[in-house]
Amino acid sequence: xxxxxxxxxxxxxxxxxxxxxxxxxxxxxxxxxxxxxxxxxxxxxxxxxxxxxxxxxxxxxxxxxxxxxxxxxxxxxxxxxxxxxxxxxxxxxxxxxxxxxxxxxxxxxxxxxxxxxxxxxxxxxxxxxxxxxxxxxxxxxxxxxxxxxxxxxxxxxxxxxxxxxxxxxxxxxxxxxxxxxxxxxxxxxxxxxxxxxxxxxxxxxxxxxxxxxxxxxxxxxxxxxxxxxxxxxxxxxxxxxxxxxxxxxxxxxxxxxxxxxxxxxxxxxxxxxxxxxxxxxxxxxxxxxxxxxxxxxxxxxxxxxxxxxxxxxxxxxxxxxxxxxxxxxxxxxxxxxxxxxxxxxxxxxxxxxxxxxxxxxxxxxxxxxxxxxxxxxxxxxxxxxxxxxxxxxxxxxxxxxxxxxxxxxxxxxxxxxxxxxxxxxxxxxxxxxxxxxxxxxxxxxxxxxxxxxxxxxxxxxxxxx
Ligand code: GDP
Numbered sequence: 001x002x003x004x005x006x007x008x009x010x011x012x013x014x015x016x017x018x019x020x021x022x023x024x025x026x027x028x029x030x031x032x033x034x035x036x037x038x039x040x041x042x043x044x045x046x047x048x049x050x051x052x053x054x055x056x057x058x059x060x061x062x063x064x065x066x067x068x069x070x071x072x073x074x075x076x077x078x079x080x081x082x083x084x085x086x087x088x089x090x091x092x093x094x095x096x097x098x099x100x101x102x103x104x105x106x107x108x109x110x111x112x113x114x115x116x117x118x119x120x121x122x123x124x125x126x127x128x129x130x131x132x133x134x135x136x137x138x139x140x141x142x143x144x145x146x147x148x149x150x151x152x153x154x155x156x157x158x159x160x161x162x163x164x165x166x167x168x169x170x171x172x173x174x175x176x177x178x179x180x181x182x183x184x185x186x187x188x189x190x191x192x193x194x195x196x197x198x199x200x201x202x203x204x205x206x207x208x209x210x211x212x213x214x215x216x217x218x219x220x221x222x223x224x225x226x227x228x229x230x231x232x233x234x235x236x237x238x239x240x241x242x243x244x245x246x247x248x249x250x251x252x253x254x255x256x257x258x259x260x261x262x263x264x265x266x267x268x269x270x271x272x273x274x275x276x277x278x279x280x281x282x283x284x285x286x287x288x289x290x291x292x293x294x295x296x297x298x299x300x301x302x303x304x305x306x307x308x309x310x311x312x313x314x315x316x317x318x319x320x321x322x323x324x325x326x327x328x329x330x331x332x333x334x335x336x337x338x339x340x341x342x343x344x345x346x347x348x349x350x351x352x353x354x355x356x357x358x359x360x361x362x363x364x365x366x367x368x369x370x371x372x373x374x375x376x377x378x379x380x381x382x383x384x385x386x387x388x389x390x391x392x393x394x395x396x397x398x399x400x401x402x403x404x405x406x407x408x409x410x411x412x413x414x415x416x417x418x419x420x421x422x423x424x425x426x427x428x429x430x431x432x433x434x435x436x437x438x439x440x441x442x443x444x445x446x447x448x449x450x451x452x453x454x455x456x457x458x459x460x461x462x463x464x465x
Contacts, residue, residue, distance in 0.1 A: 023128045024463050027279055029330075032286030033138045033213070033306065034222065037338040038101045040439075041286055041380040042135055043088040044447050045456065046072065049109060049131075054446060056453035060461050061113050068112040068126060075108045076132065081225075083107045083135055092381060092439050092447060095402075103224035104276065105135040113464050129464050134276060138285065141310055143218040143269045147325075151258040152245055158216065158236035162202075166210050166298075174202055183237050183254040184244070189230075192256065196220070196233035211292065211299035213306045217264055231268060234260040273325060277313070282459050284334045285310060289355055290342050293417055293432040300421060304358040307335070311362040314371050332372045334458055335359060340450055341379035342434045344397035345386055347416045348450070352377040357420040374458055379450035383437035387411060401437035410435065 030038050048054040049070040052062070061067035075082060083105035088098035111129040146154060159178075162171040177195065200220045206212040207221065215221055219232040226232050234257045248254040285307075292303040314333055337355040340348050356363075356375045363373045384401035389411060396413050403410040415432050442448050 023130065025130045025132070026460055026463050027132045027134065027281045028459060029134045029136065029277075029280040029283045030286070031136055031138045031141065031283065032338070033288070034100060034102065035291070036138065036286040036288045037380055038135050038286055039088055039098050040092070041284070041336075041338070041452075042083055042107070042133060043085060043092060043098065044380040044449055044452060045133070046070075046085050046107065046109060047089060047447050048449070048452060049111060049456070051446070055448070056456065058451070058453040059456050061111075061464055062453070064116060066114040066116060066464075068114065070109055070111045073108050073110050073130075075106050077106060080104055080106045080134075083133065093441060093445055095438050095441070097439060101135050102137060102222055104272075107133045109133065111464065116465055127464075129460065131460065134280065136272075136276070137218075137222045137224070138306075138310065139215065139218045139222040140224075140272060141218075141313055142213060142306070143216055144273075144313060145309075146216055146261075146265055147269055151261045152240060152242065154216070154261065155236045155257075156239050159239055161214065162236070166212070167206060170205055170210075171202060174198055178236075178238050181237060181253065183240070183257075184248055184252050186249075186251050187253045187256045192253065193230075193233055196235050199235035211295050211302055213302055217268075219264070219268055226268065231260055231264050234264065270325065278325075278328050280328075280330050282332050282334075283314070283330050284336060284455065284459060286336050286338045287355060288339060289337045289351060290339055290417070290432075290434045294434050296431055297422070297424060297427045304421060307359050308362050311359060311366065311373075314366055314373075315362075315369065330371065332459065333366070333374070334455055335373065335375045336455055337375070337377045339379055339383075339434075340377040341382045341384045342399065342437075343414050343417065344399060346397055347414070348377050350417050350419050353419040354417055354421075376451060376454055376458070378452055378455055380452055381439045382448040382450060383439050385440065389413070399437075401440060404436040404438060410437075 030042055032038050048056055050072065052067045052069060056062045059067075072085065081103060085107060091098040109131045111131065112126055113129065114125060115127045149157070161167055162175060177198070181195070203215045203221050207215055217232055217234065219226050223229070223232055237254065237257065240254070245254065245258065248258075287303070287307065289300075289303065292299040314328075314330055335355055337351045340351055343351060352375055355377070359373075359375065363375075366373050384399040387398050387400045389396045389398045398411050398413045400409070400411045402408070412435060414434060415428075417432065440448060
């Protein structure tokens with residue numbers, strides 16, 4: 001090789017290195033309680049980001065015609081399950097909602113684009129943004145307070161909860177069994193498992209029938225890869241004191257429960273935070289406010305408590321114990337009230353206002369600390385069309401779609417949601433009702449959305465300048 005050839009090679013190598021240095025990487029986490037719409041959101045996000053022709057007018061790459069292509073590529077972290085995009089998309093394209101998320105999933109997407117400004121635009125025509133999408137159940141975040149509790153505190157608090165309304169009416173049979181249980185006797189693993197599964201069924205009932213959200217341990221009801229693992233199989237027993245716990249024999253029921261509790265905190269809760277949560281850059285939290293409104297005022301109050309407790313994860317003040325555990329780096333959070341296509345367009349802003357109203361105090365605190373929090377009302381996959389119906393000379397803004405409940409095409413006049421949490425006295429007597437619909441496809445077989453492009457712009461717009 002002569003001198004000029006090797007110089008050329010060196011230059012090409014340097015150029016490649018500079019380009020690589022200009023490429024960006026973002027870890028985008030998607031969460032929300034079960035059925036909040038995570039699976040539909042991720043599927044729609046990928047569908048639109050891998051199709052430069054799709055309708056995303058508010059996304060700067062599309063608006064400024066700088067979007068070149070998006071492609072799914074092999075994920076980096078081989079220990080995490082892959083989000084099954086192909087089957088979720090084919091379900092949606094067949095007019096069905098896909099299977100919901102119940103574990104941690106990931107996917108990697110490369111976005112190629114024309115840089116618009118700065119050094120990047122000067123040095124290269126094509127830049128790449130690598131997006132690692134992580135999808136995890138919001139229920140896992142609700143275990144966070146356990147990290148601050150001893151087994152004794154946790155046990156006595158949970159036992160007290162079981163003994164009070166609204167849980168008590170459902171807990172009677174389980175409480176009677178706890179009364180019979182000799183906690184200091186030698187453990188019978190089979191019986192322990194049976195009782196843990198009964199406790200799980202109780203938690204599931206609290207969740208599904210009562211819309212309660214203080215459901216610990218979270219992995220007992222949303223196990224991910226820990227289905228049946230003894231580490232998740234523990235439950236609270238009758239009120240205990242320090243003396244009893246300290247003198248419990250090593251092979252007793254009580255000592256076994258305590259051991260599982262401590263190991264759960266260390267190996268499950270802490271590990272999730274340090275291995276995954278700590279590495280996320282951006283977070284979207286999907287919220288099914290319409291579902292809560294539909295269930296009644298108590299469910300909405302509970303929803304607002306959950307949102308506030310979720311926000312604690314992003315409070316990186318010095319006194320926060322998450323910051324003492326590791327250094328989290330999420331700097332932008334989006335709270336999205338999902339499924340806004342259940343409302344007529346004129347009421348979309350009311351849903352956004354309601355969400356804003358529920359989290360405003362915590363939001364101000366975080367904005368002050370440098371974490372940006374935004375709220376929006378979106379629909380990742382539209383299931384309805386807006387139609388106008390004239391009745392007695394009055395034009396009504398209705399929605400139209402195929403109802404899941406009746407399997408019939410339905411034209412429906414949705415109620416206006418409240419813009420804030422109404423006091424009991426102002427809550428409408430008949431409550432709110434929002435029927436569910438099957439997903440809708442455009443004539444070109446593409447998924448339609450509402451403001452998904454606003455969400456995308458907020459979450460990654462600054463990474464593709
Ligand atoms: P996940 O449990 O958080 O993964 O939630 P899914 O994505 O499975 O969504 C749960 C259900 O919510 C779906 O089966 C749909 O009925 C509904 N859903 C999700 N996204 C939308 C949306 O954008 N619009 C409407 N109308 N319904 C949605």
